[in-house]
Amino acid sequence: xxxxxxxxxxxxxxxxxxxxxxxxxxxxxxxxxxxxxxxxxxxxxxxxxxxxxxxxxxxxxxxxxxxxxxxxxxxxxxxxxxxxxxxxxxxxxxxxxxxxxxxxxxxxxxxxxxxxxxxxxxxxxxxxxxxxxxxxxxxxxxxxxxxxxxxxxxxxxxxxxxxxxxxxxxxxxxxxxxxxxxxxxxxxxxxxxxxxxxxxxxxxxxxxxxxxxxxxxxxxxxxxxxxxxxxxxxxxxxxxxxxxxxxxxxxxxxxxxxxxxxxxxxxxxxxxxxxxxxxxxxxxxxxxxxxxxxxxxxxxxxxxxxxxxxxxxxxxxxxxxxxxxxxxxxxxxxxxxxxxxxxxxxxxxxxxxxxxxxxxxxxxxxxxxxxxxxxxxxxxxxxxxxxxxxxx
Numbered sequence: 001x002x003x004x005x006x007x008x009x010x011x012x013x014x015x016x017x018x019x020x021x022x023x024x025x026x027x028x029x030x031x032x033x034x035x036x037x038x039x040x041x042x043x044x045x046x047x048x049x050x051x052x053x054x055x056x057x058x059x060x061x062x063x064x065x066x067x068x069x070x071x072x073x074x075x076x077x078x079x080x081x082x083x084x085x086x087x088x089x090x091x092x093x094x095x096x097x098x099x100x101x102x103x104x105x106x107x108x109x110x111x112x113x114x115x116x117x118x119x120x121x122x123x124x125x126x127x128x129x130x131x132x133x134x135x136x137x138x139x140x141x142x143x144x145x146x147x148x149x150x151x152x153x154x155x156x157x158x159x160x161x162x163x164x165x166x167x168x169x170x171x172x173x174x175x176x177x178x179x180x181x182x183x184x185x186x187x188x189x190x191x192x193x194x195x196x197x198x199x200x201x202x203x204x205x206x207x208x209x210x211x212x213x214x215x216x217x218x219x220x221x222x223x224x225x226x227x228x229x230x231x232x233x234x235x236x237x238x239x240x241x242x243x244x245x246x247x248x249x250x251x252x253x254x255x256x257x258x259x260x261x262x263x264x265x266x267x268x269x270x271x272x273x274x275x276x277x278x279x280x281x282x283x284x285x286x287x288x289x290x291x292x293x294x295x296x297x298x299x300x301x302x303x304x305x306x307x308x309x310x311x312x313x314x315x316x317x318x319x320x321x322x323x324x325x326x327x328x329x330x331x332x333x334x335x336x337x338x339x340x341x342x343x344x345x346x347x348x349x350x351x352x353x354x355x356x357x358x359x360x361x362x363x364x365x366x367x368x369x370x371x372x373x374x375x376x377x378x379x380x381x382x383x384x385x386x387x388x389x390x391x392x
Contacts, residue, residue, distance in 0.1 A: 020335030021355060026345075031057035032247060034374045038350065045382050047351040047368045050243035052216050052325050053287075053297045054373025061246050061286045068282025076275040081264070084275035092281040096252050099288055100214075100222060100239075101231040104260035107276045108269055111211050111240040111251030115142040117267035118207065118238065118253060119176070123149035128172035130165045130204075132156055132179045134186060139178055139209055156183075159194045166202040174205055181210035181224030182217065185359050185367065187326030189217070192228045205235040211251075215244025216325050221291050221298040227323075235259075241280065246287035248280045301325055301372035308370055308379050315387040319368070327368040331391070337364035340389060347385035 016022040027039040032051050038044050055061050068088065076084035089107060096105035108114040119142035123129050128150040129143050143151055150169055154161040162177070169175055177199055179190040190208065199206045210223040218226025221244070225234050236259060241250035253263055263270055291297060305325050312319050312327065320328045331337050334355025341353035344366075355364035 020338060023338075026350070031062075033057050034371055034378055036350070038345075041345050041348070041350070044345065044348050044350040045374075045378050047349060047370070047382055049247075049369060049371065050212070051247050051371055051373075052244040052301060052369070053221070053291065054371050055245065055287045055290060056247035058246075058287070058290060060290055061283050064286030065246075065248070065279045065283035068279040072278035072282075074279075075277055078274060079270075079272060080275045081271065086275070086278050086281075088278050088281045088285070089275060092276075092285045093252070095285055095288055096254055099292075100225070100237055100254045102237065102254040103257045105252050105254040106260045106263050106270070107241075107281065108251045108253070109273055109276055110242065110249060111209065111238055112138040112141075113269035113273060114238045114251040114253050115139050115209060116145055117142075117263065117269040118236065119143050119149075119178075120145040120147075121263060121267045122146075122174065122259075123176055125149070126172060127174050127176065128152065128169035129176045129178055130154060130162060130169065131177075132183075132190070134183050135178060135180050136184060136209055136211070139180070143178065156186075157188070157191050159191060159198065162195070163198055163202075166198060166204060170202065173203075175202060176207055177204050178207045179209070180212070181208045182212035182324045182326065184212050184326065185328065185354065185365070187320055187322035187324045187328050187367075189213075189224055189227070189323055192224060192230055192234070196230060196233055199235075207236040207238065208234050209238045211238070211240040211243055212324060212326065214239045215291060216298070216301065217323070219298070220295055241276075241284040241287075244287075245291070246280075246283045248283050250276045250280050250284060297372045301370060304372060304374050304379065305370045307376070308368065308374075308383070311379065311383040312368075312386065315383060316390050317386065325370045327370065328365045329368065330363055330365045332362060332364055334361075334364045337366055340366055343389045344385050347388060349382045349385040 028036045030037045035045055078084040093105040115138040123146035125148040130152045131143055133153045134156040152165045154165050213224035215221045217224045237254040309327055317329055337353030337355050344351055351366055353366050
């Protein structure tokens with residue numbers, strides 16, 4: 001072991017601790033649910049989970065995963081084109097495509113893999129990518145990997161600057177506009193109607209990562225695209241099975257037959273990574289079916305979001321505006337966000353503080369994430385904790 005290198009790492013970690021920005025892992029001993037047992041804090045209300053519909057411990061979803069484990073075994077043992085494709089992969093991909101209104105879909109072990117697989121595969125020399133500055137890190141890294149493409153960023157949701165960037169890259173092909181559907185740190189939605197119009201005007205394709213919108217936005221939970229009435233008008237949708245749709249793992253690309261086939265042939269995470277575990281595919285398939293059979297979950301989630309947002313405002317907080325299930329509360333400095341998160345945990349509420357480099361310096365926040373399965377009692381207890389810790 002290189003002692004000098006180890007000393008460097010230790011000094012950097014000590015500096016994080018001294019600044020109050022060191023992140024502690026919390027250990028949960030029960031299934032993810034509105035309330036869990038945590039080794040460090042006992043029984044706590046969870047307001048930091050992507051389990052938007054509460055399907056992570058839904059019995060039908062869990063049982064589907066068990067059946068998949070018994071039928072297909074623990075793992076796929078290889079990449080798909082060698083020996084790792086099972087019929088359940090075809091089934092979940094066909095279901096994702098029909099759910100989102102695309103011709104085809106392709107699963108990955110994560111949406112991170114989907115995004116970092118898409119951009120360098122499609123965007124080569126002569127192409128251009130124009131990306132919202134607040135896109136998820138997986139989009140940012142995917143765009144970085146497309147090193148031969150021209151790469152531009154536009155100010156968050158600034159349609160005038162997006163148009164200026166599109167004019168600047170005119171003549172490139174393809175031109176790709178990349179955006180989140182729901183921005184995970186802000187909780188706001190992309191201006192997809194305007195983006196689609198600009199894409200038509202400048203002969204661009206639109207790629208939407210709807211990881212925080214799938215299962216959350218739209219009348220039936222089909223995401224930000226459904227919310228805006230744009231089904232069939234988005235060229236490429238990437239997303240995750242690891243949030244609202246059961247919360248286990250996995251990601252996907254949903255698009256045309258030709259685009260999906262291209263990803264099968266050339267996408268490096270697809271060619272060199274094991275296939276999605278079959279048990280995850282089974283759980284996700286059951287989660288989509290469950291959502292279709294229980295559309296009231298989406299409405300219940302919206303009611304909970306509205307109730308908690310109004311509760312925060314009533315006790316003096318000013319959360320960022322937004323229509324999603326994400327309710328960010330800006331507190332300023334990273335140490336303040338982590339300190340507030342720690343104080344709330346002591347009061348039985350698990351909610352995470354985010355600071356630099358996840359968000360820009362000076363905009364650290366506590367990010368509340370709502371679930372359809374939270375009860376009024378749980379939300380009221382959480383609001384009481386927030387009131388007790390409100391900065392005076």
